[in-house]
Amino acid sequence: MSGAKIFFCWAAVAILSCLFVQFAGAQITDPSEVTALKTIRNSLIDPFNKLKNWDSGDPCTSNWTGIICYNSTLSDGYLHIQELQLLKRNLSGNLSPELGRLSYMKILDFMWNNISGSIPKEIGNITSLELMLLNGNRLSGPLPEELGYFPNLNRIQIDQNQISGPIPKSFAYLNKTQHFHMNNNSISGQIPRELSRLPELLHFLLDNNNLTGHLPSEFSRLPKLLILQVDNNNFSGSTIPPSYGSMTQLLKLSLRNCNLQGAVPDLSQIHQLGYLDLSGNRLTGSIPSNRLSNNITTIDLSNNSLNGSIPSNFSGLPNLQRLSLENNNLSGPVPSTVWENVTLTGNKSLTLDFQNNGLSNIANALNPPANVTLLLAGNPVCANASQLNIVEFCQPQNVQAPGSLTNSKTSCNPCSTDSDFEINPSSPYPCFCAAPLKVGYRLKSPGLSDFRPYVYDFEEYLTSGLRLSLSQLYIASFLWEEGPRLRMYLKLFPNNTNLFTASEVRRIRSMFTGWEIPDSDIFGPYELLNFTLGSYESVISNPSKSNLSTGAMVGIVLGAIAGAATLSAVITMLILRRHSKYRLVPKKRSLSKIPVKIDGVKDFTFEEMALATNNFSDSTQVGQGGYGKVYRGVLADGTVVAIKRAQQGSLQGSKEFFTEIELLSRLHHRNLVSLIGYCDEEDEQMLVYEFMANGTLRDHLSGSEGVRISWIVCSLFV
Numbered sequence: 001m002s003g004a005k006i007f008f009c010w011a012a013v014a015i016l017s018c019l020f021v022q023f024a025g026a027q028i029t030d031p032s033e034v035t036a037l038k039t040i041r042n043s044l045i046d047p048f049n050k051l052k053n054w055d056s057g058d059p060c061t062s063n064w065t066g067i068i069c070y071n072s073t074l075s076d077g078y079l080h081i082q083e084l085q086l087l088k089r090n091l092s093g094n095l096s097p098e099l100g101r102l103s104y105m106k107i108l109d110f111m112w113n114n115i116s117g118s119i120p121k122e123i124g125n126i127t128s129l130e131l132m133l134l135n136g137n138r139l140s141g142p143l144p145e146e147l148g149y150f151p152n153l154n155r156i157q158i159d160q161n162q163i164s165g166p167i168p169k170s171f172a173y174l175n176k177t178q179h180f181h182m183n184n185n186s187i188s189g190q191i192p193r194e195l196s197r198l199p200e201l202l203h204f205l206l207d208n209n210n211l212t213g214h215l216p217s218e219f220s221r222l223p224k225l226l227i228l229q230v231d232n233n234n235f236s237g238s239t240i241p242p243s244y245g246s247m248t249q250l251l252k253l254s255l256r257n258c259n260l261q262g263a264v265p266d267l268s269q270i271h272q273l274g275y276l277d278l279s280g281n282r283l284t285g286s287i288p289s290n291r292l293s294n295n296i297t298t299i300d301l302s303n304n305s306l307n308g309s310i311p312s313n314f315s316g317l318p319n320l321q322r323l324s325l326e327n328n329n330l331s332g333p334v335p336s337t338v339w340e341n342v343t344l345t346g347n348k349s350l351t352l353d354f355q356n357n358g359l360s361n362i363a364n365a366l367n368p369p370a371n372v373t374l375l376l377a378g379n380p381v382c383a384n385a386s387q388l389n390i391v392e393f394c395q396p397q398n399v400q401a402p403g404s405l406t407n408s409k410t411s412c413n414p415c416s417t418d419s420d421f422e423i424n425p426s427s428p429y430p431c432f433c434a435a436p437l438k439v440g441y442r443l444k445s446p447g448l449s450d451f452r453p454y455v456y457d458f459e460e461y462l463t464s465g466l467r468l469s470l471s472q473l474y475i476a477s478f479l480w481e482e483g484p485r486l487r488m489y490l491k492l493f494p495n496n497t498n499l500f501t502a503s504e505v506r507r508i509r510s511m512f513t514g515w516e517i518p519d520s521d522i523f524g525p526y527e528l529l530n531f532t533l534g535s536y537e538s539v540i541s542n543p544s545k546s547n548l549s550t551g552a553m554v555g556i557v558l559g560a561i562a563g564a565a566t567l568s569a570v571i572t573m574l575i576l577r578r579h580s581k582y583r584l585v586p587k588k589r590s591l592s593k594i595p596v597k598i599d600g601v602k603d604f605t606f607e608e609m610a611l612a613t614n615n616f617s618d619s620t621q622v623g624q625g626g627y628g629k630v631y632r633g634v635l636a637d638g639t640v641v642a643i644k645r646a647q648q649g650s651l652q653g654s655k656e657f658f659t660e661i662e663l664l665s666r667l668h669h670r671n672l673v674s675l676i677g678y679c680d681e682e683d684e685q686m687l688v689y690e691f692m693a694n695g696t697l698r699d700h701l702s703g704s705e706g707v708r709i710s711w712i713v714c715s716l717f718v
């Protein structure tokens with residue numbers, strides 16, 4: 001390092017700091033959006049102070065929690081808010097009408113908070129809105145008419161709130177909307193028949209509300225509808241429109257506990273129907289005898305007043321998991337062919353619940369295979385149970401939950417003390433430690449009753465949707481809940497490396513939060529319950545345009561500080577060493593060649609460095625500069641370090657390497673991260689620093705981005 005370079009460096013710091021101060025004075029986010037955001041924040045209650053950084057700086061260029069902006073200015077010269085992502089931040093209070101000023105916004109996400117009050121009608125002003133995600137709050141009051149005029153809305157999720165009043169007729173104008181998720185509210189009145197105009201509607205979930213009137217027969221005209229789920233409403237006096245049998249694209253029809261009467265319609269023309277639940281109504285007449293789709297997994301007609309015999313059309317359905325006909329008035333013989341031609345290999349099973357009917361005899365001996373559960377209690381045929389040799393089927397039983405899973409711990413040694421590392425049980429390498437992303441996930445309307453045979457299909461579906469390898473997904477647990485819905489806890493691991501890159505973390509997260517994972521016919525729509533970034537939080541929240549992460553910057557900045565702050569010492573040393581023997585250090589060096597024994601600074605072998613960084617894999621790289629690359633590594637003892645690896649030849653034989661080691665080992669200022677060690681072999685020179693948690697250094701540097709950026713520029717000359 002020459003005096004000239006150091007002078008230049010200081011000059012650069014000064015100039016860039018000045019530039020930054022001026023630059024920071026001019027906000028570049030649309031000022032009306034900045035004002036709106038402050039008002040929005042003031043109407044929220046934020047007990048954990050999650051939005052404290054909304055106080056200062058600029059939403060798009062400082063690190064404002066939950067704000068994602070367009071990556072360039074629009075024609076008005078301003079940056080604009082593209083997404084407001086506030087999933088599960090323990091917020092309460094109200095939604096401010098000022099949300100309507102964020103008129104370029106595409107994603108509005110307040111999921112799983114505790115927000116009350118009503119949905120402000122001004123939200124209808126956000127004409128670019130694509131995803132309205134307000135589920136899991138305590139919002140009340142009616143749905144504003146204005147919500148019907150979004151020209152680009154793809155998804156409305158307001159489920160699990162306390163919304164009341166009717167569905168506005170204006171919703172019939174949402175002609176790009178595919179997903180209506182409004183279940184678990186107190187929405188009342190009739191389903192507007194006008195909604196049958198919606199050209200793109202795929203999923204209509206309005207279960208657990210207070211709807212009344214008739215099921216609109218016009219819904220059969222919805223060209224794309226896949227799921228119609230309106231369980232637990234009160235359509236007193238309504239029948240199931242026979243026209244529903246002509247919705248040939250339908251995958252799931254769920255009308256449980258709706259106080260419906262009349263007959264079960266013929267649904268045999270719905271070619272891919274996978275799930276049918278008409279239970280808990282007042283349906284009468286006999287069960288249509290036409291055969292349902294081969295795709296059907298679940299048929300639930302229980303708790304009605306159906307009569308006649310059980311038709312033979314339930315036989316030979318290859319994917320059937322559950323046939324529930326209990327608590328009806330069915331008579332005639334117990335069907336003995338339902339399980340015929342059904343292959344129950346592996347963990348497949350079939351439950352046939354015929355309890356509490358009028359079944360009076362058996363035509364053939366009953367020999368269902370082991371994985372068929374046949375329940376006949378409460379039928380006249382059980383009066384002769386022992387005579388007919390069917391005692392085992394006549395025990396009254398509640399059908400047990402169709403399996404849950406909590407994976408136990410593996411027999412591996414625990415991962416390093418870096419607490420975010422976990423063993424990836426799906427990895428082809430045993431006991432492989434890496435930092436996962438953890439996702440609380442729930443299938444909201446699955447087309448199956450028993451998940452166990454579908455676990456592999458699910459893993460394949462989700463990983464291909466996320467463009468990951470199969471070994472990157474681990475299902476830590478799954479559990480059936482009311483609905484029925486299937487809650488899961490997923491862990492996503494890097495692909496055979498220890499860490500995801502920041503861009504990969506961002507990509508995966510936005511696939512979940514932007515509903516970019518394609519829907520599955522069998523698994524249906526998903527809910528995002530939580531998304532835990534863990535140690536990636538700091539990596540991805542850093543808005544810097546530089547491709548350096550905070551950790552890397554810290555390392556580089558320290559190098560620069562150390563150099564500059566001890567200017568005179570360096571020069572002195574350089575002069576002293578100009579003619580010294582170190583100049584003649586041969587190309588192939590060994591540790592013994594380092595002439596000075598430096599207290600408290602370890603020498604590492606190349607192997608140790610390679611191990612710590614997964615062989616210097618790209619995924620552990622956190623930065624790059626003129627001198628070479630910076631990696632985040634984990635030493636054998638679990639210490640997380642930043643490893644600065646000189647480009648081959650860049651420091652070859654030079655004095656800077658030794659100088660930096662010596663200087664850093666002497667500097668024990670509280671603001672500096674300490675040098676832990678170095679590696680100097682095989683033509684390689686590396687410096688190993690303590691890896692600093694984000695923000696620590698910046699706090700000491702008075703919080704100015706400008707100073708930080710200048711230091712980085714500076715370090716490129718050092």
Ligand SMILES: *[C@@H]1O[C@H](CO)[C@@H](O)[C@H](O)[C@H]1NC(C)=O
Binds near residue numbers: 072
């Ligand atoms: C900016 O955003 C657009 C659209 O969202 C995207 O296509 C483009 O790649 C982004 N550019 C950069 C530099 O990230």
Ligand SMILES: *[C@@H]1O[C@H](CO)[C@@H](O)[C@H](O)[C@H]1NC(C)=O
Binds near residue numbers: 048090
């Ligand atoms: C949010 O609140 C819940 C309970 O109200 C609590 O269990 C949880 O820890 C809180 N979350 C955070 C991140 O503070």
Ligand SMILES: *[C@@H]1O[C@H](CO)[C@@H](O)[C@H](O)[C@H]1NC(C)=O
Binds near residue numbers: 097099100122
């Ligand atoms: C919503 O739009 C109306 C009409 O364009 C305008 O008068 C009103 O100020 C807007 N409200 C908000 C909060 O943006």
Ligand SMILES: *[C@@H]1O[C@H](CO)[C@@H](O)[C@H](O)[C@H]1NC(C)=O
Binds near residue numbers: 092114
């Ligand atoms: C939600 O807010 C209400 C009051 O505003 C409070 O009583 C309740 O405990 C909160 N619930 C959670 C889960 O934080």
Ligand SMILES: *[C@@H]1O[C@H](CO)[C@@H](O)[C@H](O)[C@H]1NC(C)=O
Binds near residue numbers: 173175176
């Ligand atoms: C949606 O409806 C509006 C008003 O009826 C119409 O102007 C627009 O072209 C429609 N868009 C689509 C995609 O059909």
Ligand SMILES: *[C@@H]1O[C@H](CO)[C@@H](O)[C@H](O)[C@H]1NC(C)=O
Binds near residue numbers: 185186209210
């Ligand atoms: C549904 O409406 C009835 C009366 O119409 C009312 O008594 C009941 O409380 C409502 N239920 C809910 C969950 O709002």
Ligand SMILES: *[C@@H]1O[C@H](CO)[C@@H](O)[C@H](O)[C@H]1NC(C)=O
Binds near residue numbers: 315316337340341
């Ligand atoms: C089972 O397969 C056999 C041979 O293909 C066929 O004759 C029989 O009708 C099938 N049974 C049922 C219930 O589908």
Ligand SMILES: *[C@@H]1O[C@H](CO)[C@@H](O)[C@H](O)[C@H]1NC(C)=O
Binds near residue numbers: 348349370371
């Ligand atoms: C299916 O039957 C086999 C053999 O009887 C048994 O090992 C397996 O656990 C059963 N599977 C289920 C899901 O009941």
Ligand SMILES: *[C@@H]1O[C@H](CO)[C@@H](O)[C@H](O)[C@H]1NC(C)=O
Binds near residue numbers: 439441488489530
């Ligand atoms: C996320 O959701 C899963 C599944 O419900 C749950 O097991 C986990 O505890 C949740 N994590 C957080 C941080 O809330």
Ligand SMILES: *[C@@H]1O[C@H](CO)[C@@H](O)[C@H](O)[C@H]1NC(C)=O
Binds near residue numbers: 495
């Ligand atoms: C994961 O890594 C393997 C090689 O280790 C590669 O073949 C595969 O394509 C990678 N998968 C993804 C999704 O990048």
Ligand SMILES: *[C@@H]1O[C@H](CO)[C@@H](O)[C@H](O)[C@H]1NC(C)=O
Binds near residue numbers: 251272274294521522
């Ligand atoms: C229905 O079954 C066919 C044939 O097995 C399969 O190709 C298709 O994907 C299934 N559809 C659904 C919705 O499961």
Ligand SMILES: *[C@@H]1O[C@H](CO)[C@@H](O)[C@H](O)[C@H]1NC(C)=O
Binds near residue numbers: 065542543
């Ligand atoms: C950005 O803000 C988040 C949340 O407040 C915080 O966790 C993170 O450390 C911040 N990142 C930087 C680089 O300041």
